[in-house]
Amino acid sequence: LKLNQPGVAGWLTQDALWLVSKTVTDKLRAYLLSQSIEGIPSSNIAVFDELQSHGLVESTPKGKAIWTAQVTQGDWQQTFTFLRLQPALIWGNEDRPENFSGTVSIAAHDNSTDTPVPTPAPETVRARSSQSQPQPDPMALEDADYLGTLLDMFGLEEPEGSHVPSESTDDTSTLPSDSPGQAFLNWVKEGILSHKLVINDSKAKIHTVGGTVLLVTPGLFQRYAQELPGVSQGSDQEIEEWRWVQKQFEKLKVHRKRDNGLNIWTCQVQGPRKKTILKGYLIEEPKLLFELMPLDNPFLKIEKD
Template identity: 35%
Template structure:
């Protein structure tokens, strides 16, 4: 006799001591700026965006309304009264009041979509998979709900009106509260702390349900403890959903817009600068080089290193709209008001630096000048000023202008909403039949006029030159050490580093495969790497550089001997792309042993690609 899900849960339930919502709210507004009034779950979840996300989650879970209320609405309500108006991050994604709740619901919605690609538990008999399907769906969504809950306990310091610290295991704040982020917090700790709140957020009946399936329970516990690498498919789904929400907020996917408008390029660059300042950059070193120097009225940043690091950080977040050229990036930053120009209206300052203790780089540096208020809105959060002087020189080198004037763009308030019909259309487009869950990448077909360089069988470069962009006059510059989190170009030229990056990117789906925009495809059982685009993406993603370092990475990869050599020892092969209206061709490397990259989970071939026979021009 088949037992329904509701009947199965009846004997698992027992009285639950955790309240679903908090009644400790006040209707009046706080008298002091920066303070928030606690709200009930019903009010917190009543925004159009959150209602729509809950609707999408319900549609993806395929349970009745009554069962959805018990299994999903109750845990979400409990989380909402803890998250209140707290942001998801200090400067990065969803960094606005209520951002943590928005981000969490987005991750749940993405996870509900991604879960449908998997038959779980993997390898089980079909009848077992059918019987356990809803439990595995719930386990994944519960893990998504808790994935950032640890931030409430680890990253934030919440103070109540009685000047008492509030902790999430105490329940909803009893009165007005304010927030500040803990300095020197350990960023890797909050994923581990999610397990602290599991029993407060999830009903006992839900935990009893998951516990009936040991494999599922183990995976769930690994997820909420931050051990995603041991969590199997649920861990992969939650991580991918998290990245999708972050990339969407950062403006990486125009087709995946939700209620919050896409941030402008100005906000994306400003977010990158703030993140670099708080997590990677070293300022004001009095005895050797630094990434920058903070004075009383300006933050001075080494120009080229900053441009490369900003570009690399944005690419790592899935943002592809950042200019490839440093010249254009500087012009964008200047036109967007992110940097202070010289008296001649140029972006680059040439300065002498002298520490009080005697250290000096020995030559002028080319720097960007940023207002400290843009990086640290709270003056109390700024580091001490540089013990020395930064002196702009009167002679400023001529800076070439980028082609075309970039229009000024204003930062967008992330809390701004859209109309109801548009909201529904955009939100539902997130979860359409297509699987556009990865940030878009440049087309695999090189644009007309771009240079195309390949390494021939003898290791020499064959170059088809394109129109080159004007370069600024040489200025002597001392570059500080590049932060460890952004690999320097020398390391980027390692063939093993490239294959490790490729393997990790494909595993985590940061790198597209078999897509119209992808640089990686499966064709006739072989892995096809579009060249040189895949190597350019690698160098830009790891170093931020847009120069010719990709050629060294390509040559280093070729020396590994993983690729297939054709007639006359050629390295580069041509594939034909069959489109709906016309055919085109693309060049790259063929790897005859894709298991070296994918392991046992080798994707299917791209049906639109075929390898051209060498010398014949016909597809095999």
């Protein structure tokens, strides 16, 4: 799909990829059918719901999959219904195209604020009137490999850090709900809900695999310690803060242990261009982090003991 010009079906801003809903969904359905995949809904609304339920598209403030927004570039303006995606889902660690030089403004009746595209000079974004009617979706699209980048969303990176965290066994003590370990888990859940923490992306530290959730170590714990410096204050342990946080998390006993009693699991990552591994904790009950569990990352496989 071409981007960022009149007559196309996608616009890339700093924080979102806006895809014209009907055009892209029709292309998506055609592609899936061409791959002999069964059970594809004939209704676009059902497809929207599926994409939304698996966290592939962002929801509006009202919880819907479809956004109405006006695209403006110079003297050209048009209003469309969009699916909104995180750019990292498409490009991963690859070079992103340049951002749209115009504006994408969320419609007033979407009960959300306008989203201007950042430009060097300040710019006033014109809010679309709630009385104006959406225009038809553009159909001038290339017959290209329009889902190639989507299927290649996991452009993989090497594991963060060369050292593997030391194995340890769980403390059997019972922890209060406001324990440091629970505070970390709450931070993870809130980060997932707000999209501050991405999942199943090439740089993500959270993945769904084997029907459970992998929390990548040390990366996720290091980020928590960086965002909350001094979190281990009051502790007499002379260790790095992220390791202290990790030990507090282990005390919750919400992770799955390996047959040999150790805590850290290894996942093989098979990507389009290279292989690597990720190490981390598997959450026994995914509902601790997700109200609706996303699909497994198809490129990850848990190593057996």
